[in-house]
Amino acid sequence: MKIIADENLFEPIIAHLKELGHDVFSIRSSSLSGLSDVKVYALACKEKRVIVTMDKDFSRLLRFSPHRCCG
Numbered sequence: 001m002k003i004i005a006d007e008n009l010f011e012p013i014i015a016h017l018k019e020l021g022h023d024v025f026s027i028r029s030s031s032l033s034g035l036s037d038v039k040v041y042a043l044a045c046k047e048k049r050v051i052v053t054m055d056k057d058f059s060r061l062l063r064f065s066p067h068r069c070c071g
Contacts, residue, residue: 004049004050004052005025006054007033025047037055037058
C-alpha cells in the first residue's frame with residue numbers, strides 16, 4: 001500500500017508500516033515538514049496514497065474526500 005505519514009505520526013508506527021512492506025512517505029522525514037493539510041491532501045491525491053495521521057482535521061469528509069486519494 002502507498003501511504004503518506006503525516007508529520008504527527010509517531011516514528012515507531014512509520015517503522016512498523018515499512019516493516020510490513022508498505023511504501024511509506026514520511027512528511028516529517030522529508031523537506032516538506034510544516035506542509036499544510038490541503039497540500040498534504042493534494043500530494044496524496046497526486047501520488048494515489050492513503051493518508052495516515054493523528055490530525056482530526058482530515059475527518060472533514062467534505063473538504064478531504066477519501067475517494068480522491070485512495071482513503
